[in-house]
Amino acid sequence: MLKLIRRAYAVFKAYALSDLVRSKGFVYGLISFSIWILLFMSPLTLFMDPQQSPQTIAAYGFTAILIFMFYGAATWDWAAELRWMINDGRLEYYIASGSGFLPHYLGILPISLIWVFFAMFVNYIVLSIIWGPPALAVIDISMLIYGLALLLINLIAYALILGGTIIASGVSGFIMEIISFILPVATGGLTPLSKLPKPLQTFALLTPFSYPAEIIRYSILGWLPVVEFPQLIARGMLFAIAFLAISLTYFRYQIKKILREGTRATALW
Amino acid sequence: MYIDKAIVVENIVKRYRVKKKVGFLRSTTEVVEALRGVSFSVNYGEVVGLLGPNGAGKTTTIKVLATLLTPDSGEAYVAGYNVVKEPDKVRKKIGIMLSVEKGFYGKLTGRENLEYFAALYGLDGRRSRERIDYLIKLLELDRLGADYKLLEEFSLGMKARLSLARALLSDAPILLLDEPTLGLDPPSARRIRELVKDLAHRDGKAILYTTHNMFEAELVCDRILLINRGIIVAKGTPQELKQRIPKLRIVSLNVKGRNNIGNVLDKLNTKFDVKADENDLYSVRIHVQNPEDIFNDVVKRFIENGFEIISARIEEPTLEDVFIYFSEGQ
Amino acid sequence: MSLYPLLKAEFKLVYGELFRRKSAFIAMIIYPYLFAGFTLFFGYTIGSPNLFIERVGIDPVIFMITASYIVMSITTVIDDVLWRPLSDTYIGTIPYILASPVNRLKLFIAIPIPRLLAMVSMGFTSITPIYALYYGFRGAVTALLIMALVALGALSMVSIAIIIAGLVHTISESWRILNIVRPLIMVLLGAYYPRIFMPFAAYAISFLIPSSHIVEVIHRLFIGSLDGIYISLAIAITLALLYMPGGRKSLLYWERRKVAEGVKTY
Numbered sequence: 001m002l003k004l005i006r007r008a009y010a011v012f013k014a015y016a017l018s019d020l021v022r023s024k025g026f027v028y029g030l031i032s033f034s035i036w037i038l039l040f041m042s043p044l045t046l047f048m049d050p051q052q053s054p055q056t057i058a059a060y061g062f063t064a065i066l067i068f069m070f071y072g073a074a075t076w077d078w079a080a081e082l083r084w085m086i087n088d089g090r091l092e093y094y095i096a097s098g099s100g101f102l103p104h105y106l107g108i109l110p111i112s113l114i115w116v117f118f119a120m121f122v123n124y125i126v127l128s129i130i131w132g133p134p135a136l137a138v139i140d141i142s143m144l145i146y147g148l149a150l151l152l153i154n155l156i157a158y159a160l161i162l163g164g165t166i167i168a169s170g171v172s173g174f175i176m177e178i179i180s181f182i183l184p185v186a187t188g189g190l191t192p193l194s195k196l197p198k199p200l201q202t203f204a205l206l207t208p209f210s211y212p213a214e215i216i217r218y219s220i221l222g223w224l225p226v227v228e229f230p231q232l233i234a235r236g237m238l239f240a241i242a243f244l245a246i247s248l249t250y251f252r253y254q255i256k257k258i259l260r261e262g263t264r265a266t267a268l269w
Numbered sequence: 270m271y272i273d274k275a276i277v278v279e280n281i282v283k284r285y286r287v288k289k290k291v292g293f294l295r296s297t298t299e300v301v302e303a304l305r306g307v308s309f310s311v312n313y314g315e316v317v318g319l320l321g322p323n324g325a326g327k328t329t330t331i332k333v334l335a336t337l338l339t340p341d342s343g344e345a346y347v348a349g350y351n352v353v354k355e356p357d358k359v360r361k362k363i364g365i366m367l368s369v370e371k372g373f374y375g376k377l378t379g380r381e382n383l384e385y386f387a388a389l390y391g392l393d394g395r396r397s398r399e400r401i402d403y404l405i406k407l408l409e410l411d412r413l414g415a416d417y418k419l420l421e422e423f424s425l426g427m428k429a430r431l432s433l434a435r436a437l438l439s440d441a442p443i444l445l446l447d448e449p450t451l452g453l454d455p456p457s458a459r460r461i462r463e464l465v466k467d468l469a470h471r472d473g474k475a476i477l478y479t480t481h482n483m484f485e486a487e488l489v490c491d492r493i494l495l496i497n498r499g500i501i502v503a504k505g506t507p508q509e510l511k512q513r514i515p516k517l518r519i520v521s522l523n524v525k526g527r528n529n530i531g532n533v534l535d536k537l538n539t540k541f542d543v544k545a546d547e548n549d550l551y552s553v554r555i556h557v558q559n560p561e562d563i564f565n566d567v568v569k570r571f572i573e574n575g576f577e578i579i580s581a582r583i584e585e586p587t588l589e590d591v592f593i594y595f596s597e598g599q
Numbered sequence: 600m601s602l603y604p605l606l607k608a609e610f611k612l613v614y615g616e617l618f619r620r621k622s623a624f625i626a627m628i629i630y631p632y633l634f635a636g637f638t639l640f641f642g643y644t645i646g647s648p649n650l651f652i653e654r655v656g657i658d659p660v661i662f663m664i665t666a667s668y669i670v671m672s673i674t675t676v677i678d679d680v681l682w683r684p685l686s687d688t689y690i691g692t693i694p695y696i697l698a699s700p701v702n703r704l705k706l707f708i709a710i711p712i713p714r715l716l717a718m719v720s721m722g723f724t725s726i727t728p729i730y731a732l733y734y735g736f737r738g739a740v741t742a743l744l745i746m747a748l749v750a751l752g753a754l755s756m757v758s759i760a761i762i763i764a765g766l767v768h769t770i771s772e773s774w775r776i777l778n779i780v781r782p783l784i785m786v787l788l789g790a791y792y793p794r795i796f797m798p799f800a801a802y803a804i805s806f807l808i809p810s811s812h813i814v815e816v817i818h819r820l821f822i823g824s825l826d827g828i829y830i831s832l833a834i835a836i837t838l839a840l841l842y843m844p845g846g847r848k849s850l851l852y853w854e855r856r857k858v859a860e861g862v863k864t865y
Contacts, residue, residue, distance in 0.1 A: 047646030371691025
């Protein structure tokens with residue numbers, strides 16, 4: 001256990017120094033992110049009813065972007081990290097070292113969360129400029145924590161599936177971008193399920209992602225979920241555990257596959 | 270200026286400023302002198318080797334001559350043109366070969382890559398096609414599938430050949446080749462070396478060839494410049510360089526016989542070493558300034574004294590000996 | 600050295616890569632729908648299309664698919680010109696390009712043309728079917744006109760993109776700056792959020808971007824107004840030509856800085 005923590009800390013220190021402290025990229029990334037929010041959010045004002053409270057819209061935007069950022073972290077920080085390892089020629093060393101991927105990911109997880117935190121800070125400021133300070137209030141802290149925990153489990157499972165697919169079949173960056181765009185939308189991650197058409201609602205409830213999203217939206221915005229709370233909590237946990245179990249099995253299978261067949265070459269994008 | 274000489278370098282100095290971390294957030298700037306007053310020339314029709322270890326300044330020198338790096342002081346002329354003041358004219362006179370591993374577009378075939386670079390070098394349609402056909406044949410790339418294989422499928426040897434083909438696209442009179450056989454298998458490396466020699470001796474090109482491989486330098490180069498820590502420590506033909514070091518050469522013999530070997534060796538007026546084993550085999554190393562003077566005599570003496578000569582040769586100092594001798598002097 | 604052989608070479612390079620990397624090709628077809636769909640989905644969720652039509656004067660589906668097409672086409676030019684020095688550095692071809700006698704300005708003018716042609720042609724798969732669905736044959740003809748305008752708008756960006764490239768690539772980790780420049784230009788083009796709604800400062804900066812005038816022409820066509828479109832076209836072309844000498848100077852500046860530092864040769 002101590003060894004694991006030490007290894008994870010070494011990874012955390014390396015990435016924190018290179019990506020957060022020494023690299024200007026952190027600041028530039030936040031600036032870029034704020035411009036992208038402006039690009040996507042400003043056309044939405046053209047649809048808005050002037051009578052609608054802009055702060056409510058801002059709060060909705062805030063929550064949607066929060067969930068989108070988490071999906072982004074799972075895709076681009078966790079799953080894509082494997083892609084970078086292949087491109088840099090590091091993956092084989094990881095496998096041959098016997099330490100596995102767990103220390104590495106335990107190390108980069110805090111980095112992702114720090115980045116999401118700062119990104120949401122910037123998000124808050126940009127939305128305040130466009131619409132006004134988002135009307136956020138923590139209605140139920142325990143549900144918020146539960147929702148975030150469920151989201152984390154689901155995203156780890158998603159990253160394992162995407163990452164496993166990448167190392168065994170070299171998924172292109174473009175496919176990853178498509179997935180990271182469509183997945184949160186199609187699974188009710190970004191929009192309250194009550195606002196989705198019925199078929200899409202049904203589909204979203206068959207995926208694990210919609211449950212944490214509904215719980216988070218309820219606990220920050222007060223929007224009632226489409227499913228009763230006991231069901232929401234129980235089904236959310238069941239889905240998350242099943243998803244994680246499947247993804248771990250899948251990832252192990254892909255590792256065995258590359259030990260037999262070798263890693264796939266990937267392009268830069 | 271210097272129209273009759275292909276390359277003239279006069280006292281080139283280049284310093285790099287390198288940031289060095291001294292604490293968590295603090296850093297200092299260190300000045301690294303990559304070139305400390307390098308001077309040499311290269312004539313048409315010869316291969317001049319720039320020989321030195323990693324970090325000696327070989328690639329920096331090539332970059333200056335290829336107009337890819339501005340020196341801090343000194344002058345360099347390629348085909349009579351100043352590399353700093355007249356870079357466009359220099360670029361029309363050079364072909365370059367840098368890293369073998371990188372430098373091509375992965376999703377294009379070998380031929381398509383050459384067509385792209387031919388356009389950059391100003392070759393028009395027909396001339397470009399003819400030249401590419403010729404080079405692909407010369408470097409045996411047709412046999413290796415350069416016409417249909419994508420670059421990302423090329424082996425290192427194929428990339429090296431394609432890289433040389435690119436350097437020859439514009440048929441420039443001056444070639445700058447930076448470690449062209451690095452990482453290649455022996456047959457590919459040998460082919461490149463043979464081509465390089467032909468290009469100089471048969472086609473009259475001036476070739477500056479950098480390498481850290483002493484053995485290769487001796488095979489390919491007409492003249493060698495030894496470079497270490499940014500300065501030229503010695504220059505000359507391989508033979509001239511070897512003769513400049515005071516190291517004694519060695520007559521080395523393996524002989525077999527039961528007679529007293531002292532009868533032969535005691536008459537020698539020079540230093541020698543003898544190693545014997547149980548099977549009446551002796552390994553004899555005679556240290557002498559001019560081994561050619563005594564070689565035949567020594568062999569004759571051993572035979573007269575009843576010994577069988579298993580092998581006999583003269584050991585020369587190597588370029589490595591030369592390099593170590595001159596670099597330790599710095 | 601004429602532009603023609605460079606164009607030919609760039610066409611071979613880009614199309615060789617485009618058709619051999621299918622994901623890049625598919626991306627070109629899908630992205631306009633993806634961005635438009637994303638915005639429409641959220642817009643319909645939080646508001647109403649009728650309010651959009653009241654404000655902007657055109658159906659949001661038409662507006663958004665056109666906006667996506669405009670942005671994709673124009674950013675093709677920006678991306679190709681701005682990112683090419685970086686990708687050449689990564690691949691290792693930059694020393695060979697800088698050590699060659701090629702005319703730098705002509706090369707950079709040639710660089711975006713092949714992908715731009717491919718992207719503009721994607722109008723046949725993006726805006727043309729939607730326009731034909733909404734407006735019939737007239738819609739299809741309008742789509743062709745818009746494709747021509749978008750091509751003009753994209754070409755008008757070449758000179759300013761070269762200026763930016765020459766200045767930005769002298770900074771280390773220039774790709775981080777490009778990650779700011781790119782979305783900023785996308786915002787200031789006024790394709791997704793029309794210029795007339797922008798605050799004055801943003802409008803003033805947008806005015807300096809040649810293709811933002813072409814975008815305004817397209818928006819005026821949407822609402823059936825032909826007022827001032829020739830002036831807007833003239834401004835776009837004039838700006839593009841005015842920026843050209845700056846582009847040349849910018850490239851020279853970049854090259855001199857690169858050579859002074861030393862071009863990476865691996």
